[in-house]
Amino acid sequence: xxxxxxxxxxxxxxxxxxxxxxxxxxxxxxxxxxxxxxxxxxxxxxxxxxxxxxxxxxxxxxxxxxxxxxxxxxxxxxxxxxxxxxxxxxxxxxxxxxxxxxxxxxxxxxxxxxxxxxxxxxxxxxxxxxxxxxxxxxxxxxxxxxxxxxxxxxxxxxxxxxxxxxxxxxxxxxxxxxxxxxxxxxxxxxxxxxxxxxxxxxxxxxxxxxxxxxxxxxxxxxxxxxxxxxxxxxxxxxxxxxxxxxxxxxxxxxxxxxxxxxxxxxxxxxxxxxxxxxxxxxxxxxxxxxxxxxxxxxxxxxxxxxxxxxxxxxxxxxxxxxxxxxxxxxxxxxxxxxxxxxxxxxxxxxxxxxxxxxxxxxxxxxxxxxxxxxxxxxxxxxxxxxxxxxxxxxxxxxxxxxxxxxxxxxxxxxxxxxxxxxxxxxx
Numbered sequence: 417x418x419x420x421x422x423x424x425x426x427x428x429x430x431x432x433x434x435x436x437x438x439x440x441x442x443x444x445x446x447x448x449x450x451x452x453x454x455x456x457x458x459x460x461x462x463x464x465x466x467x468x469x470x471x472x473x474x475x476x477x478x479x480x481x482x483x484x485x486x487x488x489x490x491x492x493x494x495x496x497x498x499x500x501x502x503x504x505x506x507x508x509x510x511x512x513x514x515x516x517x518x519x520x521x522x523x524x525x526x527x528x529x530x531x532x533x534x535x536x537x538x539x540x541x542x543x544x545x546x547x548x549x550x551x552x553x554x555x556x557x558x559x560x561x562x563x564x565x566x567x568x569x570x571x572x573x574x575x576x577x578x579x580x581x582x583x584x585x586x587x588x589x590x591x592x593x594x595x596x597x598x599x600x601x602x603x604x605x606x607x608x609x610x611x612x613x614x615x616x617x618x619x620x621x622x623x624x625x626x627x628x629x630x631x632x633x634x635x636x637x638x639x640x641x642x643x644x645x646x647x648x649x650x651x652x653x654x655x656x657x658x659x660x661x662x663x664x665x666x667x668x669x670x671x672x673x674x675x676x677x678x679x680x681x682x683x684x685x686x687x688x689x690x691x692x693x694x695x696x697x698x699x700x701x702x703x704x705x706x707x708x709x710x711x712x713x714x715x716x717x718x719x720x721x722x723x724x725x726x727x728x729x730x731x732x733x734x735x736x737x738x739x740x741x742x743x744x745x746x747x748x749x750x751x752x753x754x755x756x757x758x759x760x761x762x763x764x765x766x767x768x769x770x771x772x773x774x775x776x777x778x779x780x781x782x783x784x785x786x787x788x789x790x791x792x793x794x795x796x797x798x799x800x801x802x803x804x805x806x807x808x809x810x811x812x813x814x815x816x817x818x819x820x821x822x823x824x825x826x827x828x829x830x831x832x833x834x835x836x837x838x839x840x841x842x843x
Contacts, residue, residue, distance in 0.1 A: 419834040420458040421482040422807070424470060427492040428454045429813050430797040431781050437791040438713060439778050441740040447774040449813070456493065458803040462833030466799060486836065491828060492813040494777065495797050496565030496804030497758040498784035500717040501696045501746025503570050503603075504555045505548055505583045508539035510751040514725075523678065523726050523752075524650070533573065533607040536751050540573040540583065548586045549593075555749070555756065556596045562757040562823050563816070565804040565832050566597040568672070568746070568788045570644055572606030575617075577625045580604045584629070584638050591639075595837040597804075599788040601672055602629055603644035605652050605660050618656040622663045630667040641788060642672035642693070647686075649679040654686060661690055670789060672717075676700040678728070688712045694787035696746065698731040699723060706732070710740035715787040718779075719748040720764035721755040733769040744783040745776065759816050759823040766817060773814050803834040 428450040432439070439446075455473035457466040460483075466473060479485055513521075513531050526532045540548070559567065569587055574580035580602065587600045604625045608617045632638040643664030647657040661671050670693040675683040677697035684705030687695045695709070696717040709716055718731050736743055745765055747755050755761065762776040771779070785795030793802050807829040808816055816826050830838040 417460055418457055418465065418477070418482045419460050419462060419484070420803070420831070421455060421477070421479065421485045422458075422488050422493065423455040423473070423485065424453045425455070425488040425493050426452045426490050426811065427813055428452065428456065428467060428797060429492065429494040429777070430467070431495055431778060432796040432798060435798060436782065438715070438742050438786045439782055440742040441710070441737055444737060444743065444775045444778045444783070445772050447777060456797070456805075458834035462803055462835070464797060464799050464801055464803050467797065484836070486807065486829065488807050490809075490811070492808040492810060493797065494806050494808065494813050494816070495781045495795055496806060496830070496832065497563040497780050498790075498795055499559065499564045499567035499747050499749070499758055500694070500744040500784035500787045501719055501748050502567050503572060503748070503750035505552050505569065505571065505586050506536050506540055506573050506751055507543035507548060507551060508536060508751070509754075510535060513752065517725065532752065534610060536573045537575055537607070541579055545582055545586055548583065549589055552586055552590050553594060556590060556594050558756045559749075560596050560830055561827070561838050562759060563806050563827050563830060564596065564758050565830065566599070566785065566790060566794055568599045568601055568642070570601040570603040570606070572603030572644070575604065575607060575609045576620070577628050580625055581628060581632065584640060588638055595832045597832075599642065599790065600638075600640045601642040601644050602640050602664065602669065603646075605645040605657070607646065608651060614652055614656050618652065618659055621660055626663050626667060633667065641670055643669040644673045646674040647681060647683040648674070648677060649681060654681050654683060657683060658686055658690070665690065672696070672787065676702075676705065677722075684709060688714050693789060694744070697722065698736075699728050701731060701736070706736050706739050706741060709736070713742070715742045715744050715783055717744045717746045717784070717787050718765070718769060719746050719753075720761055720768055721753040722748045724764060724768060725753050730769050733765070733771060737775065742783050742786065743775070743779050744787045745779040746784065757823055759826075760821060762817045763820050773817050776817060777813075803831060805831045807831070809840070
């Protein structure tokens with residue numbers, strides 16, 4: 417028995433053609449689209465079993481073999497979207513800070529005034545694990561409705577052992593209780609705690625937080641994939657960042673960190689030299705950093721909402737792509753950038769970063785999956801991969817980006833591991 421048959425699709429956007437797990441440079445604009453009518457077969461284990469023309473599939477399979485059949489006439493199929501950078505575990509909000517920014521305050525102005533990350537840290541310290549989980553589940557529900565089926569999610573509003581572990585436990589519980597798949601990132605070096613110096617915070621992370629995390633990883637109580645550091649002037653600068661990233665790597669975590677957001681510190685060069693899986697933000701990336709990233713497998717995760725909200729100069733995405741970099745997209749969802757919609761992120765990337773719609777799709781599927789080490793199983797519609805996909809009610813898949821803010825109308829069904837987990841309300 418097969419789990420699902422999707423038939424009569426107008427377009428099936430597989431993204432990749434030959435099992436690629438990363439698309440770099442010009443290849444990002446070469447998206448594979450199968451024109452219909454096309455059918456997709458999902459096996460009982462939630463993986464794609466077959467993709468082919470309707471007539472071909474009907475000859476190979478009988479409809480009685482399927483638990484469910486979805487008619488996708490006049491619709492398009494694309495992979496489920498992958499959000500490469502989020503901070504979704506928190507309590508409270510920072511709407512008052514948005515007003516401050518509109519009045520001209522910079523990110524660091526707010527930070528120095530005790531706002532920003534520290535404001536959220538205070539709320540997380542007071543919140544229980546259950547309260548954080550309740551908030552997170554609502555966030556994930558809304559992300560799913562906007563087409564996100566897999567995301568990277570960070571801790572980082574704890575800044576001490578107890579509260580960082582609390583956040584990671586919340587993510588662990590969410591993995592088991594909801595359909596959205598999560599790659600967890602330990603981000604204890606998100607800010608320097610009040611009352612400590614950067615050197616003291618670095619020592620605490622290396623000598624207390626990481627050993628505690630290692631113990632929980634070894635016991636199987638937690639599953640964490642990545643380590644992150646906010647490498648920034650006046651926060652964790654290059655030497656401390658290197659120490660923390662190396663210590664995280666020693667306990668088996670992949671490097672996936674904040675780099676070159678507000679100041680150029682040559683952190684991309686550091687990340688590539690350490691074999692980083694990904695580096696995010698990159699507004700201030702150097703020419704040498706672009707060259708090194710283009711020659712490596714390190715993925716550059718760019719965040720349109722952050723540059724937009726903080727009024728930063730955009731990262732040089734066109735130059736990065738032209739120099740062979742693999743670019744991914746993330747929402748940077750957090751109390752400072754409250755955006756749950758990857759289709760909106762894709763639209764902003766096209767308009768403000770100069771990306772093509774093909775590049776934005778690649779950056780939100782196979783390359784974002786690569787940034788968290790999941791592109792062998794996610795991020796494209798190919799036989800053997802996990803059946804995460806969106807059924808779009810539109811004549812061309814590009815409507816998901818073109819209809820600015822219209823994902824709730826365009827997305828007809830969200831499918832996770834071959835099961836329909838969200839459907840648009842009938843109108």
